[in-house]
Amino acid sequence: MSSFFDRITGRKRSAKSAKERLQLVLVHDRTDMTQLEMEALRDDILAVISRHIDVDPDGVRIDLERDGREQRLVADIPLRSMARRRSG
Amino acid sequence: MSAKIVTITSGKGGVGKTTAVANIAVALASLGARVCCIDGDIGLRNLDVVMGLENRIVYDIVDVIEGRCRLRQAMIRDKRLPELYLIPAAQTRDKSAVSPSDMVRLGDELRNEVDWVLIDSPAGIERGFRNSIAAADQVLVITNPEVSAVRDADRVIGLLEAEEKGSPSLILNRLNPSMVRNHDMLSAEDVLDLLAIRLIGVVPEDENVIVGTNRGTPIALEPKSIAGQAFRNIARRMCGEDVPFLELDNKGSLWARIQRMTGRK
Ligand SMILES: Nc1ncnc2c1ncn2[C@@H]1O[C@H](COP(=O)(O)OP(=O)(O)OP(=O)(O)O)[C@@H](O)[C@H]1O
Numbered sequence: 001m002s003s004f005f006d007r008i009t010g011r012k013r014s015a016k017s018a019k020e021r022l023q024l025v026l027v028h029d030r031t032d033m034t035q036l037e038m039e040a041l042r043d044d045i046l047a048v049i050s051r052h053i054d055v056d057p058d059g060v061r062i063d064l065e066r067d068g069r070e071q072r073l074v075a076d077i078p079l080r081s082m083a084r085r086r087s088g
Numbered sequence: 089m090s091a092k093i094v095t096i097t098s099g100k101g102g103v104g105k106t107t108a109v110a111n112i113a114v115a116l117a118s119l120g121a122r123v124c125c126i127d128g129d130i131g132l133r134n135l136d137v138v139m140g141l142e143n144r145i146v147y148d149i150v151d152v153i154e155g156r157c158r159l160r161q162a163m164i165r166d167k168r169l170p171e172l173y174l175i176p177a178a179q180t181r182d183k184s185a186v187s188p189s190d191m192v193r194l195g196d197e198l199r200n201e202v203d204w205v206l207i208d209s210p211a212g213i214e215r216g217f218r219n220s221i222a223a224a225d226q227v228l229v230i231t232n233p234e235v236s237a238v239r240d241a242d243r244v245i246g247l248l249e250a251e252e253k254g255s256p257s258l259i260l261n262r263l264n265p266s267m268v269r270n271h272d273m274l275s276a277e278d279v280l281d282l283l284a285i286r287l288i289g290v291v292p293e294d295e296n297v298i299v300g301t302n303r304g305t306p307i308a309l310e311p312k313s314i315a316g317q318a319f320r321n322i323a324r325r326m327c328g329e330d331v332p333f334l335e336l337d338n339k340g341s342l343w344a345r346i347q348r349m350t351g352r353k
């Protein structure tokens with residue numbers, strides 16, 4: 001039970017934690033992929049793309065997402081601008 | 089008319105499968121339908137006590153399958169309603185005494201006898217679960233608004249999709265509206281958003297469910313009970329009626345919120 005104390009100390013309501021944790025767990029259950037395997041996939045994808053084009057590793061987002069009962073792999077990979085590339 | 093075979097399953101144990109089968113069966117029979125329930129939990133017979141029919145058992149499902157009695161002899165009639173029957177589970181056998189094809193054969197035989205066959209599945213995703221869904225035309229997945237129950241429900245839904253059983257419908261059982269109001273329990277919308285299947289009923293936590301089970305009187309027989317009403321509504325939705333969801337909460341009806349949610353998609 002979240003008490004008044006929890007609220008003023010900023011602890012998250014438990015229903016919200018439950019939902020967020022389930023969102024993650026279900027995606028991994030449905031795709032049969034662990035967090036570690038997902039990281040390995042992310043590294044592989046980046047390595048392949050970086051062989052062809054300069055990417056900005058800090059802005060990369062490669063994630064599994066739920067869409068109803070379907071899962072999709074969503075990648076958002078920002079490229080380093082030519083200007084920055086030339087200047088090193 | 090040929091019966092519709094409906095299985096209630098959950099993955100996780102103890103979420104209310106047996107309670108739901110007993111109550112939906114009673115509710116369908118109260119609407120005038122001919123209903124036969126099958127206890128698919130072989131070795132852990134329970135539907136008989138929940139329905140209050142434990143003293144009347146002579147034959148069980150394995151007796152029918154192995155030909156020791158005729159189908160009609162194993163169908164115990166519930167005298168409270170005109171056409172409600174139970175085929176009990178075998179208590180001294182294990183799940184290997186029944187195969188999925190036995191269940192399909194039994195289901196086909198029952199199709200000419202009644203309008204609805206409701207099968208109470210055991211927990212888990214092994215043999216007993218496979219047997220229970222083998223003959224099903226429709227599957228209802230039941231869960232509680234709790235992390236482990238929702239996770240297991242999702243796993244079962246995935247297995248049913250892989251078996252091409254069609255998309256199952258969801259019963260959310262033991263919802264506690266005041267905990268939801270305090271944001272300490274997943275709401276019906278949360279669970280629907282996570283599982284993404286059709287909702288067929290929300291049953292509140294209600295201590296009368298336990299009182300009814302103590303007596304062997306499913307609470308769908310009690311006109312005033314709120315959980316009983318929720319089960320009666322599920323029965324009517326199964327018959328194709330468009331029944332609004334119960335107002336379990338005072339911040340706008342659940343139905344209105346669900347309509348908003350599904351309208352958004
Ligand atoms: N809506 C409810 N409100 C209160 N108690 C409930 C409700 N639904 C079920 N229960 C109680 O929860 C317990 C488990 O229910 P039940 O036996 O139907 O679950 P089950 O899924 O069939 O379990 P198993 O997996 O062991 O077969 C019972 O004590 C029952 O009375």
Ligand SMILES: [Mg+2]
Nearest residue numbers: 105106129134
């Ligand atoms: Mg049970």
